[in-house]
Amino acid sequence: MNKAKFFEIMRESRVNVTAHIKFITFTDSGRTALVMNQDRAPNAFLSFHNVDSKAFRETWDKYERWLNEYFMTLDEIIEQDHADAIEEDREIQVLLAESDEITTLEETEKKAAIEIIHDAALVMNAEIDDLSQKLADRRCYWHEPFLIHRQQLSVLNQYKLDAFKNGPRIVQHVVKVMVISKRLALKKTGYAEKEPDPSASVQLDECEIPF
Secondary structure (H helix, E strand, O other), rough: OOOOHHHHHHHOOOOOOOEEEEEEEEEOOOOOEEEEEOOOOOOOEEEOOOOOOOOHHHHHHHHHHHHHHHHHOOHHHHHHHHHHHHHHHHHHHHHOHHHHHHOOOHOOOOOOOOHHHHHHHHHHHHHHOOOHHHHHHOOOOOOHHHHHHHHHHHHHHHHHHHHHHHHOOOHHHHHHHHHHHHHHOOOOOOOOOOOOOOHHHHOOOOOOOOO
8 A cells, every 4th residue: 555545545534633553463364454543433444464474563664654644734634625625616506507697707717617517517428328328238138127127226326326426416417317317228228138149159169169
């Protein structure tokens, strides 16, 4: 693990002043886990080691050094998080704005707003293409209707979980992607909806099989 990844884990874990590096030994496997442990916030697994190894001690020292560095830069990280939150809120407000509100903006602000809307539209189009195909793929010819429905619901639920990983999203965006994808899926062919054409298969004699 490099320092950037370590800092990312600390950030996701909402590290506070109680954080420290500790080890947990699993006697049944003979391995030891190094973890970040803290109060009132999530802990984080870091890596596995053999407890008597040189790497174990060196890695522990490295994690403690990085944790101290993280605390030294915590104010900067908080400021950046605050700035990111403000920017994300601005983007969401643009996505929620009506078209006549956009037209009343100053030229510079209007251009920035159009870029945000355009980027969101590109993401939406890509998500619709991907989700509609996944929904069609679950409609395989050997499935019972209730199995198709259950698998498609699973795909939709996974999309809802993943949607916000691609940047700021609003509920309207997520709902629109799902509604359009469900409609498009009715017209798409799933990856296994058509049985292979027997005449298109390749016939091999046993002597031609290369193993």
